[in-house]
Amino acid sequence: MPVGRITRGTTGTNRLRRNDRYLASLPQLRGATAPLVVDLGYGARPWTTLELAERLRRVSPDVRVLGLEIDPERVAAAAPHASASVTFAQGGFEIPSPSRPVLVRAMNVLRQYDEAEVPAAWARTAARLAPGGLLVDGTCDEIGRICSWIDVAEEGPVRFTISLRLAGLESPGVVAERLPKALIHRNVPGEPVHDLLAAFDDGWRRAAPLSVYGPVQRFVAAVEALRDRGVPVQGGRSRWRLGELTVPWKVVAPR
Numbered sequence: 001m002p003v004g005r006i007t008r009g010t011t012g013t014n015r016l017r018r019n020d021r022y023l024a025s026l027p028q029l030r031g032a033t034a035p036l037v038v039d040l041g042y043g044a045r046p047w048t049t050l051e052l053a054e055r056l057r058r059v060s061p062d063v064r065v066l067g068l069e070i071d072p073e074r075v076a077a078a079a080p081h082a083s084a085s086v087t088f089a090q091g092g093f094e095i096p097s098p099s100r101p102v103l104v105r106a107m108n109v110l111r112q113y114d115e116a117e118v119p120a121a122w123a124r125t126a127a128r129l130a131p132g133g134l135l136v137d138g139t140c141d142e143i144g145r146i147c148s149w150i151d152v153a154e155e156g157p158v159r160f161t162i163s164l165r166l167a168g169l170e171s172p173g174v175v176a177e178r179l180p181k182a183l184i185h186r187n188v189p190g191e192p193v194h195d196l197l198a199a200f201d202d203g204w205r206r207a208a209p210l211s212v213y214g215p216v217q218r219f220v221a222a223v224e225a226l227r228d229r230g231v232p233v234q235g236g237r238s239r240w241r242l243g244e245l246t247v248p249w250k251v252v253a254p255r
Contacts, residue, residue, distance in 0.1 A: 002070045003124060004041075004092030007112045009074065011043030013051070015144040016107055018163040019136070020055040022149075022244070028102040028133060029060040036101040040125070041109035042067045046078035046088060052105065053086045066097060093121050095128035104128075104135045107149070110181045111139045118182045126154045134158075139178045146178045150249070157182075157249040159234070160193075162200075164243040166215035172222065172245070173201040186254045193252040199226055200245070216241050 029035055037056060039049040049067035056063045068091040069075050078088040089096065095104065104125055110118055118137075125135045138149025138161075145165035151158050160183070162175050176187050176197060183193045203225030210218045223240045227233045234246040 002090055002092035002096075003094040004070055004109075004121070006071045007041060007043075007109060009044035009069075009071070010108070010142070011045050011048055012142065012144075013047045015140065015142070016048045016051065016105075016147075017055075017144055018147045018165075018243075019105065019107055019138060019140070019149060020052050021242070022161065022163065023052070023103060023105060023136065024055050024059050025239075026103065026134065029056065029063065032060070032102055034062045034064055035060060035103075036064045036066060036097065036099050036130075038095060038097070038101045038104040039065060039067045040091075040093070040095070040104055040106040042069060042074075042078070043108075044074055044077075046081050048107070049078070049088070050081060050086060057085070066101070068092065068095070093124040095125060097128075100128060100130040100133065102130045102133045104133070106135065106137045108139055110137055111184070113181060115181055115185055122152045122157070126152055126156075129154055137180055137182075139180050139184075141178055146175055148175050148179050148183075150180050150182060157253070159246055160249055160252045161244060161246040164219075166219055166243045169215055169219070169243075171201050171204050172219075173197045183252060183254070191255060193254075196226075196231070196247065196252055199229060199231070219243060 039052050042049045046067055053065040065086045067088045070092050072090050075088050075090045135152040136149050140147035147163040150160050187194050203222035207218045207221035210221050220240045223245055
């Protein structure tokens with residue numbers, strides 16, 4: 001039986017574009033022969049799975065994408081959209097596939113669970129990964145402008161990423177309402193994720209004079225301010241200019 005439960009299934013075209021771009025940048029796709037990527041809990045319509053496949057094919061032409069849903073009616077509705085490289089099946093955190101995926105994407109799935117259920121779901125899914133594979137568990141707003149996610153390997157969580165549309169951004173702290181389930185209830189004084197967002201917002205405020213050059217310059221300056229405070233930010237300016245901040249999990253791990 002599928003492990004998990006049916007979620008609300010809210011979906012929309014282009015909602016997960018920021019996460020798609022991130023997944024396409026990961027080394028797990030590079031050099032692999034016909035890698036399998038799973039879109040876990042794609043929702044009431046298969047748009048996110050189809051868009052993910054299209055974007056991943058640009059960097060891995062022979063990628064295979066499997067969309068999984070617990071609800072059999074959702075699987076049946078998606079079936080007409082299947083192709084040689086995109087398939088749909090009923091399944092949950094157990095990942096019912098004969099081959100092991102290099103990536104499992106679970107966006108807006110665990111946010112509908114209790115925080116106490118997250119570690120078991122991570123462990124169950126990560127155990128099905130190919131060697132060196134990742135589970136990406138995250139949340140975004142309804143139109144995909146505010147996103148965050150956690151990269152989870154078989155040994156546990158390894159990275160945390162914030163991804164924001166910079167045009168019209170008020171402050172990086174808006175991501176607080178769209179944190180993954182493992183962190184959203186930890187955004188309180190004394191917790192590391194709260195400290196990170198507070199420091200990020202402070203750097204954003206201090207970089208206000210750069211607004212005349214646009215939000216990209218301001219965001220990059222805010223990230224550099226975090227780095228100067230000793231936060232081990234990852235990536236480089238090319239990722240920061242996209243509105244992305246990635247830090248090791250230890251920076252935000254709950255106390």
